[in-house]
Amino acid sequence: MNDNLVIAGREFSSRLFIGTGKFPSNEVMRQAILASGSQMVTTALKRLNTEDSGSENILDFIPKECVLLPNTSGVRNAEEAIFAAKMNRAALGTEWLKLEIHPDPKYLLPDTRETLKATEELVKLGFKVLPYVQADPVACKQLEEMGAATVMPLASPIGTNKGIKNEEMLRIIIEQSNIPVVIDAGIGAPSHAAYAMELGADACLINTAIAIAGDPVKMAEAFAFSIKAGRMAYLSGLGCVSNLAVATSPLTAFLEEEQNSIDNA
Amino acid sequence: MIVLVNGKNTDVPSNCTLEKLCETIGIKANEPVAAAVGTDVIDRNMWNATLLKDGDNITIIRATCGG
Numbered sequence: 371m372n373d374n375l376v377i378a379g380r381e382f383s384s385r386l387f388i389g390t391g392k393f394p395s396n397e398v399m400r401q402a403i404l405a406s407g408s409q410m411v412t413t414a415l416k417r418l419n420t421e422d423s424g425s426e427n428i429l430d431f432i433p434k435e436c437v438l439l440p441n442t443s444g445v446r447n448a449e450e451a452i453f454a455a456k457m458n459r460a461a462l463g464t465e466w467l468k469l470e471i472h473p474d475p476k477y478l479l480p481d482t483r484e485t486l487k488a489t490e491e492l493v494k495l496g497f498k499v500l501p502y503v504q505a506d507p508v509a510c511k512q513l514e515e516m517g518a519a520t521v522m523p524l525a526s527p528i529g530t531n532k533g534i535k536n537e538e539m540l541r542i543i544i545e546q547s548n549i550p551v552v553i554d555a556g557i558g559a560p561s562h563a564a565y566a567m568e569l570g571a572d573a574c575l576i577n578t579a580i581a582i583a584g585d586p587v588k589m590a591e592a593f594a595f596s597i598k599a600g601r602m603a604y605l606s607g608l609g610c611v612s613n614l615a616v617a618t619s620p621l622t623a624f625l626e627e628e629q630n631s632i633d634n635a
Numbered sequence: 636m637i638v639l640v641n642g643k644n645t646d647v648p649s650n651c652t653l654e655k656l657c658e659t660i661g662i663k664a665n666e667p668v669a670a671a672v673g674t675d676v677i678d679r680n681m682w683n684a685t686l687l688k689d690g691d692n693i694t695i696i697r698a699t700c701g702g
Contacts, residue, residue, distance in 0.1 A: 389702025399700065414701020417641045417694070418668065420660050428698055429667055443701055456676040460669035461698050528702070577702030 373605065375572055377550055378466075378498040378519040380437065382409045385567070386597045387439070387552065388590070389577025390414075390428065398586055400431040406590035411436045412468055412575070414443050415454060415461070439500065441468040447481070448488035455492055467492065468522070470502040478528040482509050486516070493517035502554050505539040507546060514549050521547060522554035522575065525566065529578045531558025534566060544570040560589075560596030567600025568608060636689035647687060654682035657695065667698035 374381040387410040393399035403411055411432050419425075432438065440458035445451045448471065455467050469492065471485050472478040480502050486509065492499045498519045503509055505523040513521050523543055526532035533556060534540065544551050550572035557563050563574045576593055583589035637644050640656070647656055653670055662668050670677055671694045677685050687693070 390700040391702040393700065396700070412702055413667075413698045415696045416699045418660070418662070418697050420640050420643060420645070420695070425697075427666055428700055429665075438698075440698060441701055453671070453674060453676070457669040457671060457694075457696050458698070460676050460678055461667045461696065575702075581702075 373601070375550060377500070382437075382573070383407075384409045384594070384597075385573040385601060386563075386594055387412070387573055387575040388580065389575060390432070390581075391577050392581035393586060394581075396426050396428065396431040399581070400433070402580055402586045402590035403433060403436065405587045406580070406594045408590075408594075409436055410439055410573075410575075412439045412441050412577070413458075413462070414441050415457060437466055438462050438464050439466050439468045440464065441470050441502075443470050443472075445471055446473040446484075447471065448484045448491065451484070451488040452491055452495070455488075455495070455497055459497070465497050466500070467497045468500050468502060472502075472528075480504055480524070482506060485509075486512055489513055489518050490516045500552065505536040505543060507539060507542040510543045510551075511546060514547060518549060520550040520552050520572070522552040524555035525553050525562065526556030528555045530556050531579055532556050533558050533562035534569075537569070540566070540571070541569060560592045563593055564596040564600035564603070567597055568603045570604050573597075636687075638687050638689070638691045638693055640693045641695055651687045652683055653677055653685040653687060653693070656687065656693070657682060660695070662695075668695060669697075670695045 374383050375385050384407045386406050386408050388403050388408040389412045390399055442451045442454040445454050451471050471481045485501050489499050489501050500520045501513055501518055502522045510521040526535040552573045553566040553571045554575040557576055558579045566574055580586050580589045636649050672691050
């Protein structure tokens with residue numbers, strides 16, 4: 371059965387998206403992306419150092435079959451986000467965009483008002499907008515109505531590796547959404563990602579947990595397995611949770627019956 | 636004339652294009668770089684047609700690693 375994820379008309383057989391920050395080297399990043407099987411990879415923007423423009427070209431380390439998902443990290447409001455989006459489009463020739471507006475440097479939490487404002491405008495400008503957003507079911511529906519390609523609610527703050535701290539809100543978002551739900555930020559272990567997929571998330575975007583692992587390449591592969599496992603479990607239909615024990619063996623008390631028949635012999 | 640490039644005052648010839656400026660900085664043809672004059676993002680195929688003016692505020696960015 372084809373279980374490909376479709377975002378803005380593009381099919382993805384992998385439901386693991388990779389962020390490219392914090393890797394020990396570009397070569398390790400490249401190997402981790404390959405090991406993960408990911409087909410969607412984020413990039414960021416930085417001001418060119420005009421006195422030393424000779425650093426490595428990130429595109430040399432991202433497999434050609436990956437969709438590039440440039441982000442707007444560093445912007446503080448909708449106006450700056452739109453400028454960053456246009457710069458990304460000019461630099462990379464892509465309309466895919468991870469919209470992230472987090473003016474607060476302490477927790478890097480997305481600014482909902484500015485994210486909504488920017489999404490509305492960027493959709494009109496032809497961008498495929500994948501907004502990083504609070505796990506706010508109302509905001510997620512509003513983004514969907516505006517034409518966002520996905521919603522990308524956080525599980526916990528960026529880079530914390532704390533896992534899913536807002537499960538009930540994510541459940542509501544997943545239940546209500548007519549566009550893919552990508553869990554972005556805070557996923558710290560393959561078990562977290564598997565759980566997100568079991569909840570019915572459509573994909574996970576992982577960066578820190580892979581990039582800072584002792585062996586990022588092996589960890590990328592571990593995440594690929596966990597996301598596949600979680601997805602399969604979701605499709606299979608998980609069993610009900612019960613407070614009382616429910617036997618998995620027949621309760622016929624056969625030892626007692628056997629003892630009785632010996633006594634009667 | 637003086638233009639501002641990523642916040643730094645830079646002396647360029649009076650007929651300097653955006654293309655020429657980027658070439659001087661050392662930007663190669665295949666690099667994932669974008670440039671804006673003020674808030675106008677200039678497509679790469681228009682760099683050569685974009686004449687800089689004294690006092691222009693130019694932003695040049697490149698794609699890099701990030702999540």
